[in-house]
Amino acid sequence: MVSGACPACGTLVLVGEAFCEQCGHALGVAGCTSCGATAVGADGYCENCGMLQPSGRDHVEIELEVAAGVSDRGLRHSRNEDALALTAADTVAVGVVCDGVSTSPRPEEASQTAADTAVAALAKQLAEGADPATATREAVRLAAEAVAALAEPGEDAPACTYVSAVAGGRQVTIGWVGDSRAYWLGPGSEVLTDDDATPATHMLTAWLGADAGEVVPHIHTFTPDGPGVVLLCSDGLWNYYPEPAALAAVALNATPRAAAQRLVRLALEAGGHDNVTVLVIPFGQGEQAETTVVVPKEQQ
Amino acid sequence: MTDFTLRVDQNKYLPSGSEDVHAIITVEASGPIERAPAVEAAEIIIVDTSGSMSYDKIAEARKAAQAAIDTLRDGVHFAIVAGTHEAEIVFPDRAVLTPATPQSRRAAKEAVARLVAGGGTSMGRWLRCAADLFSEYQRAHPGAIKHAILLTDGKNEYERAPEFAANLSYCTGKFVCDCRGVGVDWVVAELRQIASTLLGSVMDIRRPEDLEADFRAMTQAAMGKTVADVALRLWTPRAATLNLVKQVSPTLEDLTGRRTEVDALTGDYPTGAWGGESREYHISMRVPAGNVGQEMRAGLVRLVLPESGEVLAKGNILAQWSDDPVQSTRINPRVAHYTGQQELAALIQEGLQARNDGDLDTATARLGKARGIAEKAGNEETAKLLDKVIEVDPETGTARLRRDVDKADAIALDTRSVRTVRMRKDPEA
Numbered sequence: 001m002v003s004g005a006c007p008a009c010g011t012l013v014l015v016g017e018a019f020c021e022q023c024g025h026a027l028g029v030a031g032c033t034s035c036g037a038t039a040v041g042a043d044g045y046c047e048n049c050g051m052l053q054p055s056g057r058d059h060v061e062i063e064l065e066v067a068a069g070v071s072d073r074g075l076r077h078s079r080n081e082d083a084l085a086l087t088a089a090d091t092v093a094v095g096v097v098c099d100g101v102s103t104s105p106r107p108e109e110a111s112q113t114a115a116d117t118a119v120a121a122l123a124k125q126l127a128e129g130a131d132p133a134t135a136t137r138e139a140v141r142l143a144a145e146a147v148a149a150l151a152e153p154g155e156d157a158p159a160c161t162y163v164s165a166v167a168g169g170r171q172v173t174i175g176w177v178g179d180s181r182a183y184w185l186g187p188g189s190e191v192l193t194d195d196d197a198t199p200a201t202h203m204l205t206a207w208l209g210a211d212a213g214e215v216v217p218h219i220h221t222f223t224p225d226g227p228g229v230v231l232l233c234s235d236g237l238w239n240y241y242p243e244p245a246a247l248a249a250v251a252l253n254a255t256p257r258a259a260a261q262r263l264v265r266l267a268l269e270a271g272g273h274d275n276v277t278v279l280v281i282p283f284g285q286g287e288q289a290e291t292t293v294v295v296p297k298e299q300q
Numbered sequence: 301m302t303d304f305t306l307r308v309d310q311n312k313y314l315p316s317g318s319e320d321v322h323a324i325i326t327v328e329a330s331g332p333i334e335r336a337p338a339v340e341a342a343e344i345i346i347v348d349t350s351g352s353m354s355y356d357k358i359a360e361a362r363k364a365a366q367a368a369i370d371t372l373r374d375g376v377h378f379a380i381v382a383g384t385h386e387a388e389i390v391f392p393d394r395a396v397l398t399p400a401t402p403q404s405r406r407a408a409k410e411a412v413a414r415l416v417a418g419g420g421t422s423m424g425r426w427l428r429c430a431a432d433l434f435s436e437y438q439r440a441h442p443g444a445i446k447h448a449i450l451l452t453d454g455k456n457e458y459e460r461a462p463e464f465a466a467n468l469s470y471c472t473g474k475f476v477c478d479c480r481g482v483g484v485d486w487v488v489a490e491l492r493q494i495a496s497t498l499l500g501s502v503m504d505i506r507r508p509e510d511l512e513a514d515f516r517a518m519t520q521a522a523m524g525k526t527v528a529d530v531a532l533r534l535w536t537p538r539a540a541t542l543n544l545v546k547q548v549s550p551t552l553e554d555l556t557g558r559r560t561e562v563d564a565l566t567g568d569y570p571t572g573a574w575g576g577e578s579r580e581y582h583i584s585m586r587v588p589a590g591n592v593g594q595e596m597r598a599g600l601v602r603l604v605l606p607e608s609g610e611v612l613a614k615g616n617i618l619a620q621w622s623d624d625p626v627q628s629t630r631i632n633p634r635v636a637h638y639t640g641q642q643e644l645a646a647l648i649q650e651g652l653q654a655r656n657d658g659d660l661d662t663a664t665a666r667l668g669k670a671r672g673i674a675e676k677a678g679n680e681e682t683a684k685l686l687d688k689v690i691e692v693d694p695e696t697g698t699a700r701l702r703r704d705v706d707k708a709d710a711i712a713l714d715t716r717s718v719r720t721v722r723m724r725k726d727p728e729a
Binding site: 034035046047048049050051052073074075076077078215 | 536537538539540565587590591592593594595596597598602616620622623
């Protein structure tokens with residue numbers, strides 16, 4: 001089966017070839033995630049063991065200089081209905097995590113639409129000089145509109161949660177709708193959000209979607225006492241690890257990407273029952289342009 | 301050209317830890333609206349002329365063969381073989397298939413009119429004779445439809461089992477053969493073995509005078525075939541083991557042992573020639589259980605012309621592990637239906653065997669259970685035939701074997717046990 005042309009010299013290369021026969025260019029052929037065989041068909045199934053290979057959404061990692069995020073399908077769901085988006089304006093990090101509501105149709109579309117719309121709106125508003133709270137409010141409004149527009153006649157409305165962070169200067173601004181959370185990890189680790197969900201049955205009381213009515217986001221701005229990490233995550237993580245201290249122990253003293261990877265792995269090792277998405281934004285070390293957050297042991 | 305479509309019916313969701321995957325494959329071939337004269341075809345009619353065929357049987361067999369000759373379209377290459385303890389080509393004069401023309405048809409019918417009964421029965425030799433004629437023809441006509449009709453009224457007595465097996469094996473893959481047993485002295489298992497090996501059908505013809513209409517219909521069906529030698533090509537993952545590959549409609553035919561390896565993961569199963577028709581297959585394999593959420597291609601089914609490798613249609617058999625019991629415990633209705641049809645056939649065959657062996661308890665239990673399944677699944681013809689062998693008290697449900705069973709009814713029940721009915725209601729329709 002033909003897989004295409006060598007990116008270096010244009011010679012035809014076949015599926016399963018690790019190097020171009022003509023020029024020796026390493027083709028970066030990723031093996032099957034299940035059995036390691038290199039023959040993965042164009043339709044996504046391994047030609048040796050039959051396993052469907054992860055799609056683009058199954059495992060996503062985003063890394064910027066100022067922050068990093070990882071989203072994973074988990075072990076129990078057939079697709080990843082979480083979405084994340086991340087951008088940076090100068091030293092200000094802007095991140096969004098959305099979790100599609102599984103009982104609604106096309107939840108993966110809702111979450112991706114909301115995250116993409118919100119992060120673009122936040123970046124635009126901030127660039128135009130809006131304060132973070134106003135920018136967040138506008139971003140949620142646009143994201144809610146975009147998700148509501150996905151609804152089609154004759155079906156329930158696609159729906160998702162929302163949490164965002166704007167971290168820069170001396171302040172962190174959090175906005176949320178639903179049960180995706182923000183944490184401050186560092187001196188005085190704490191949960192920054194208050195879930196829109198019934199405490200006992202864990203039913204969402206607010207979400208983005210055509211059936212949500214008017215969406216009013218919670219906005220919370222705070223000034224940390226020292227360096228630390230802003231963590232955004234879906235319930236795939238916090239259902240296993242709700243305590244800030246436990247999350248801080250894993251997330252600190254690592255690069256943002258390594259911290260995000262560790263937190264996701266922790267959720268998978270705990271059972272990975274849901275999609276899990278983690279966004280790690282270091283804070284308070286902007287002057288050094290240093291992305292590794294080092295917090296003295298006694299402060300954790 | 302004939303267009304093929306292939307549909308996979310299954311519930312791909314498996315409970316965590318489950319390994320067995322089942323699917324029903326429906327293949328539909330849409331024949332050309334007009335009969336395609338461009339399709340090359342060959343037909344050999346094999347008529348039992350052993351001593352037992354005397355009187356009305358040989359007379360009706362002559363008429364039937366003549367009807368078949370009349371049904372051949374112009375240009376179809378054909379021959380007539382008379383079978384006794386040996387095979388004799390009674391038409392044409394030379395051992396070469398002859399194209400059908402008004403003249404050759406007339407000559408062939410005259411030759412058939414001179415058939416007389418006398419001698420033994422050696423079906424393997426008859427088939428070998430036909431195979432040689434087809435092979436000679438095949439050389440100049442690759443890809444042609446090759447079909448034979450075999451009529452007998454008796455047991456294969458003049459040929460020892462090893463010779464018969466060798467002759468049958470010699471014929472495998474060379475042509476398709478439909479078998480007909482007339483009267484009550486032939487053995488269902490023998491004709492079933494021939495028809496299974498040569499991808500054809502078996503039918504019981506109770507009265508000799510019914511032969512003529514049957515031969516005409518059979519030849520018409522053969523003339524309607526447009527694609528020869530189609531294979532079901534099945535890829536399975538390296539760690540998979542195949543449970544079964546069976547045709548389940550219109551008749552049951554176990555193809556599991558008929559595999560020809562294509563590569564380490566792929567095998568071909570023969571399906572013979574196709575016209576405008578629909579057939580269904582039950583495929584099952586065992587695969588290593590994946591994690592919940594993982595999806596596996598447990599099989600890739602392709603309908604191919606093995607000679608050229610041309611793929612006519614294809615579909616995926618999938619497995620996805622789920623911890624949602626609503627998903628994973630649902631049984632696909634088509635899989636359930638054909639699983640029931642296979643059970644029904646097995647019960648009838650086992651019940652009749654037990655009855656022949658004098659094990660009346662087993663016979664009663666099997667046939668009584670079969671009667672219940674036949675009723676529920678909509679096998680009306682089978683239910684009627686069962687009623688001739690077994691009585692079920694409608695009040696108590698108690699089954700009792702009938703004392704005086706017409707042997708023709710027992711033969712009909714056995715022969716037709718492999719015929720399945722389609723689902724009464726297609727839930728997707």
